[in-house]
Amino acid sequence: MDMLASLLPAGAAVHAPALIVVVPLIAAAIAALMPRGPWAWGVTLVTAIVVAVLSLVLLGQVSTGGVISYAMGGWPPPWGIELRVDMLNVPLLLLVGIVGLLCVIYALPSVADEIGPRKEALFYSAFLVCFAGLLGVTITGDAFNVFVFLEISSISTYTIIAMGAAKDRRALTASYNYLVLGTIGATFFVIGVGFLYMATGTLNMADMAVILEANGHNRVTQAAFAFIVVGLGLKAAMFPLHVWLPNAYAFAPNFVTAFLASTATKVAFYALIRFVFSVFHPDVSFVSMSFTWLFAVVGVVAMMVASVQAVFQTDARRLLAYSSVAQVGYMMLGLGMGTAAGLSAGLLHLMNHALMKGALFMALGAFALNFGVRRVKDLAGLGQTMPASAMAFTVAGLSLVGVPLTVGFTSKWYLVTAALDRGWWWAVAALMISSLLALAYVARLLAAIWMETPPSHHGEIAKRRLAPWMVLAPMGILAVANVYFFFHADPLVGLARAAADAVMGGQ
């Protein structure tokens, strides 16, 4: 990592926190001006590489030098906007950066297939705005700035989801419903921030935490907490607030689904952790009560209900979308344990889930690219016609179930251990039942892919078709990562543990 840092221009390492947001924003404007789609893709690719490198540099800086506080525009923190990188958000930056890069490599053939050639450049531009917004939410230390970046990413997300309309017009209604619900969520969040500002007179999150601790809590801060949890819960697809997600994921372009499923809800979940643990303190009575009676309960219900819903879906991407809601439930359960072990298990599952769902949605995208299939029964025989993609899908699918030798097992293992430490037997039971349900819906997909014969046309069985290497490579990397990080769990577990310690510090 020092080697990487030394390759950068002298100023880049110092200004990395600002650059990681500014570069995609500027690149979005450049991409919009490109006359042809592939050129805009080139701009996007260069940007994604820069962001991935910057996130690695930031990881290096934070793990050696501690918290980085960057005063935007030279205004010192409590007054100006502070960009703050610590052990909690650096894994998220890394996740968005690396998975974003893999998704962008995947994008070229997939987007060329799904988006009209004249809209491609604008599509990449909107994607880059979304990318910048997600990175901004992750890196900022200012509560109102979180809202602004959240909306920057959300508004561009609505447009890129709606671009799926070229294949299926239901993308439009899905995007509209997401827009209405997402805006309600963001407005709830901003009401909460307003209450916090009333109570503390500051917008800097670290400063807020100090003032709240000194002044104690009252009805205003409790209302703020409720509004913020509901608002961010909506963005993170926390169980009863997830209704926008299945359709949005099912009808968006494949590349968008792969990217959003592995980053967007994760970033909102991070923002939730940041507010619940850093701004409010987990020892405050109404916060610790919300762990047991809100997050844990909601998490367990999501694990059950969304998994059952997933079993009965006919559209393969909708099935995985419901599974995503269930997986958010696992993370909420980890958060709800309110212990460092629980939180780190939740964060580990967050990273692992990005690896699985990224690979799964990419594979579904590859199937759609070659054969135009999206329903579960249409997946029949893909094990014979597209063996490489089907292998990647299988590995990631088994990881989703939590089969040993995959990362899904690792994070469920840590969740179970944390639940046992807490004495929550019912949570362990819920984890087991939910894993069985996951087995049921993944088995449906895998049975269709491997057990059934490929469709035949006039007695001629469909021929083998290889997906383009730009689709196969990122998908393969993610699938291999699902196995690799089981055997070398230390980097991810270490990151998750350091993140949990950073927010639960001093306890």
Add this chain to the structure above:
Amino acid sequence: MLDILIERFNYIPIIILMMTGLYVIIATGNLVKRLVGLSLFQTSVFLLYITIGKVFGGQPPILVDSGHGEDAGHGAETAAHGAETAAGYGADAAHYAADTAHYAAEAVYSNPLPHVLILTAIVVGVATLAVGLALVVRIRESYGTIEDDALNAADYSLETGSSE
């Protein structure tokens, strides 16, 4: 009871607007009307922020040079720090008192920071509304309707029709 309401009279229209907006979003099946409700809902929050910036007896936050000899010397320095103190010390009453004691008495001003925040939020609201309306136009182009019931019916027939 009445005292409590009168003390907090600024919240009453905000709550009415907010609930109206939310009700419209839930009650109407027309996609454009739903966006109207959404805008109303957002606007009520803008008002919430604006009203919390108000300080009784406060002037617009423009730095007033009191004209005293010693203050004139501080002129340049005060101007440079003006925005910073105004933004930073904002709604915090304790800081505010210290602030007013430090400067001349007529420099009691309303907190400008919420206004600045809401300028940003208004831009966000406009962008959301624009994207929402653009989506409604596209929905009307491909479905021929902007009523929720009709849309659901069209999607349902599509699903059942295409499943052979």
